[in-house]
Amino acid sequence: MASDTNQPPHEDGSWAGDFDPFSDPEERRVLFAAFDSFRQYRRTAHMNTTHRRRQAFYALPSAHWQMLAEPPFSILDNLNKVDDAIDTNAEIADAIVAVGLDSFGLSANPDQDDPCKYWHGTATAGDVNKAHSTIRQFYRDWSSEGEAERAVCYDPVLQDLRNEFQTRRDSGEQVRVLVPGAGLGRLVFEICRAGFAAEGNEISYHQLLASSWVLNHTEGPGQHALHPFALHFSNLHSRTQQLQQVQIPDVHPGFAMQQAAESGPGQGFGTMSMSAADFVVLYTQPTNHETFDAVATVFFIDTAPNLIRYIEAIRNCLKPNGLWINVGPLLWHFEDGNPHRSTEGPETEGAGIGEPGNVEFTEDEVLCLVERMGFRIEARDGDRRPCGYIQDPDSMLGNFYFPSHWVARKSLGA
Template identity: 75%
Template sequence: MASDVQNQASSDDNGEWAGDFDPFADPAERRVLFSTFDSFRQYRRTAHLNTTHRRRQAFYALPSSHWQMLSEPPFSLLENFNQVDDAIDANAEIADAILATGLESFNLPANPDGKNPHQNWHDTATHSDVNKAHSTIRQFYRDWSAEGSAERVVCYDPVLRGLKEEFEDRRAAGEEIKVLVPGAGLGRLVFEICRAGFAAEGNEISYHQLLASSWVLNHTEGPGQHVLYPFALHFSNLHSRKQQLRRVTIPDVHPGMAMLEAQAEAKPFGSMNMSAADFVVLYNSPSNKEEFDAVTTVFFIDTAPNLIRYIEAIRHCLKPNGVWINVGPLLWHFEDNRNRSRPGDDGTEKEVHQGIGEPGNVELTEEEVFCLIERMGFYIEKQQEEQAMSGYIQDPENHHIG
């Protein structure tokens, strides 16, 4: 679903995080942050355990003549496990770097002594937290590698074209055009909007994404500094082991260097802010009323349990005649999450409320989404008839057998 929609009706000095953001003020929020830290700490151990250790066990459980055959060329599966272990260690260097800069940002010790419960973040991650850390590391392929550019072009270029078509004359005349990017993820779209000369504010609620985006935007030292093996931990639908062990480097563009180069060449480069908060709560607040010239949502609106809440927030924070640009599918994230529960502090099962804490969710068709948008005070300026196909962290060399 791709469209330009027109409305009828926050970072610190270091460029990191801003807003009413104090996770230590609330014990539940502090637990979420601590479990995020711990999930990056556990990346190396859990990746080795779940990827190669259990596969070695299963491999040696085969009849001895079988595993011996498969351990020799041209199969060499035991050697493949060793190479995957090396790839895991390379990926873990990124996880460790994200953890180190995150702990420093929040003034937390790397090895808490256990005496201060407000600093004891070790061994707090759940299985779900660890999975999020794994997927976050892999997501650097999509957003910050040269090889992932094909996915970015399909999703980000329509946004950049739309902004330039709508605002380039005003921007060139010296007017600051403020653009909000909800669900900013690892920050690449925010960066590209800034590089196009607009003032961008990214918003993200996931601590995994926030820590990772802060690291890549503010703490990497140069292009191609870090090695990433995005597909090494996956063993299905492979054409070859070479494909599985494909190596890329990140970041393909260093944000700080790009900004300095733009300044040296007198090219426009907008300001960059990141807010860490619930999108609906923060951007429905009085302080954000009619603050932005544009809102850009990429692979975002289908995260809404109740899309009406998202549209209300977008309408609230857009200036009169502001523009909403949307790209992405309607793969509703909460479709399979009904009737889920988790242990509460008292040990009993508590219902999980999604998004802004309200119960309930609904999935709409594309036709219904456009009808709802117009019902709520927008009109459709432009709709892309055929959306180009886009994978999501997908190896372009991937081959499905059968």
């Protein structure tokens, strides 16, 4: 992905910027696969979750499945409830597809004779998995129940920004903050709500389409129901836990902006924009040289196959004395050459995320590398709070990170 557009979708639903994803066959394929994977959410979730479980259930000895079909087990009734939950989640996936297609001028029922517009059937199994995980991610970023996870990751960033820039912000000065790997846009929104000029960057069309929907096209708080854990059948205390429902978004961006404006002077929002691009390619360009006051990387730096490239991009786009705030673990996504979360752009050798080669660092080595490349570590938080990632808090199995939090300043002359 090579778009340098850095504006959100227009009010009419179209995307700003002069980048045409249809002009490049590989870029078009990636975009179409994202659309198709959300379209397939309903069918694939039913097929892979309940259909195969019913087959396995009826493969039991007749006396066994008949016993388990009755209360208090009622296994078949629960599978029906899971099907209902899947349909509820699929309404979100369908909404993302609808607004995305409209934004790009595509038809929900494309003409098969036009390969440049025919997007059905383009998604791979990996693309479908990304759609499923993106839908679940709304729990973390846009539900009140996900606030505990957000607090560990986002609150330190917001506090660091206030500590450094609040006086400038209160005086009316625009303070520009870049958020690479912006995902579903919640941190970008919170930074904007705190009065800063926030720019998110994201390479994944799955994340871009979903964030555009929640930021620009939802009509109010709590409008959409989500069952984040309905497809999980292990480590459960009860079926009620499995079928938990949350409402998204917990905060509606438009309503929040209106409330801030009505609260009086000093409570207004900053500006918000989003760039759809490879972080390294876009932010090493001369047009982005020394344009940001701060960069906030949250659960991001371990997506780098070559961390030096990320540091070079951050150094290029930060102003002298600019602040780099980092929160996150070191789950290197390209360990053993197999990314845990593959990129969604064409892998162009020698450019950006597609550049060959990778290396994994320890935290001490990361900090050493940051200082070697023109930064000064000013703060390192020793209080490591555990943090799940779309973690069911009631699960018998807990997967937790203890994210690192540090602040670095770009040295003069770097």
